[in-house]
Amino acid sequence: MTKPIGVLSDGDGDGDGDGEGGWSGRAPGVVTVLAPAGFVLAWSSGFTIAAVATVDAPATTLLLWRFLPLAVLLVVVAATRGRLRGVPGVELGRQAVIGLLAQFGYVVFVYAAVGAGVATGSTALVDAVQPLVVATLVGPLLGLRVRGGQWAGLGVGAVGVVLVVGSQLGGSDAPAWAWALPALAMASLIAGTLVERRGGAELPVLTTLTVHVSVTAAALVLLAAATGTLVPPPSPSFWVATVLSALVPTLAAYGLYWWLLRRLGVTALNALLFLVAPTTAASGALLLGEPLTAWTLAGFVLSGAGSALVLAGGRRRRAPVGEALATA
Numbered sequence: 001m002t003k004p005i006g007v008l009s010d011g012d013g014d015g016d017g018d019g020e021g022g023w024s025g026r027a028p029g030v031v032t033v034l035a036p037a038g039f040v041l042a043w044s045s046g047f048t049i050a051a052v053a054t055v056d057a058p059a060t061t062l063l064l065w066r067f068l069p070l071a072v073l074l075v076v077v078a079a080t081r082g083r084l085r086g087v088p089g090v091e092l093g094r095q096a097v098i099g100l101l102a103q104f105g106y107v108v109f110v111y112a113a114v115g116a117g118v119a120t121g122s123t124a125l126v127d128a129v130q131p132l133v134v135a136t137l138v139g140p141l142l143g144l145r146v147r148g149g150q151w152a153g154l155g156v157g158a159v160g161v162v163l164v165v166g167s168q169l170g171g172s173d174a175p176a177w178a179w180a181l182p183a184l185a186m187a188s189l190i191a192g193t194l195v196e197r198r199g200g201a202e203l204p205v206l207t208t209l210t211v212h213v214s215v216t217a218a219a220l221v222l223l224a225a226a227t228g229t230l231v232p233p234p235s236p237s238f239w240v241a242t243v244l245s246a247l248v249p250t251l252a253a254y255g256l257y258w259w260l261l262r263r264l265g266v267t268a269l270n271a272l273l274f275l276v277a278p279t280t281a282a283s284g285a286l287l288l289g290e291p292l293t294a295w296t297l298a299g300f301v302l303s304g305a306g307s308a309l310v311l312a313g314g315r316r317r318r319a320p321v322g323e324a325l326a327t328a
Contacts, residue, residue, distance in 0.1 A: 036264075036272050039256040044279040046249030047120040050111050051288055053241035058229040059111035064220040065232050066245045071217035074210040083207045091203065092211060094195070099212030102192025103254065104219045109185035116178035120288065123182050124280040150271075150310045157274035157306020163299030196258075197266055205259050213250065271310030274303040 053062050078084050113123045224230045232238060260269050278300040285296075 035256060035260060039253060039260060040272055040275045040279055042248050042253035042256065043273075044124065044276045044283065046107075046245065046253065047110065047114065047124050047280045048283045048287055049241055049245045049249065050114040051120050051284070053238065053245065054111060054115050056235060057233050057238050058227070059108075059115050060220065060224045060227055060229040061232055062238070062242060062245065063107055063111060064217070064224045064230065065239075065242045066250065067213055067217040067220055070246045070250060071210075071214040074206070074213055078206050078210040081206070083204050084210070087203065087207060095203065095208055095211040096215045098192045098196050098208075099215040100192075100219060101188050101195065103212045104216040105188030106185050106192075107216070108223070109181045109188065113174075113178055113181035113185065116181065117174035118178050118182065119174075120280050120284040123185075124277040149312070150268075153271060153306045153309025153312075155306070156309060157271065157303050160299040160302025160304075160306055161274060161277050163295050163302065166295065193261070193266065196261070202262070205255055208258055209251075209255055212254065268310055271306065274306050278303045 050059070050062075075084075110123060114120060221230075232242075257269070260272075264272075278296070281296055282300070
């Protein structure tokens, strides 16, 4: 039997919505607003930081020093708190694959796209198209059902994305091949998300984030060594950008991504990604002088409306508790 996406089990089996598997009835209402909002802002900041920070340094250098110190810190914290103890080797391997797909593959292609001249708002298309792709795949791959109202929201959000990205295409001087890079980033993130959703042990977010960041750092060491970009520049602006990218788009955004994935469900979470493209386009216009037209603003409205429709559809408990999706 198919299961409705975005309808959460409560994690304790009693159907009262107070377990750890969904939005807890005891959780402050502000959390349900601030957590998604913080996720959208943190995730979109990565595109702007990429555009600013790669002006004076290769993308691989910035990414290496963004992830390597953070990996060391997370390993120390996770080991001190015992979050790596007793984790099966098979699960560590699965999380390593997810990290290589959803983090390493994603950030490398995103930074390559920005470095090639693709506008930040257009690069964020990798996030904005993802909800439609995921919604199309979740049925056959995960045995889940996307509701009619959620499909409507996905469609409205997609129209908004087209308007946002289309309004920026005319001002881009990126070569034609560069537009394949955001698509590769999207494919990497989708693949990692679907591998995570297909099952396995539910690990604490600290544990999964530690594994993901560590394997990404290891892969970046190899990539930077192969391209001769290991040594960081001495400029203070480089280290400011590095610290910001480690704290916001890595720790905050990725931590919230996996945390929200377990609480909102895959379709509802991906609907939030509709908001990343317009948020990124707005920051690109304010900070980088990228085009912001009436069509872009119209796209903002439709993207927000699409996300709201999907999230509202996911909160309706139309199915019996036994059919609810346990997103762990």
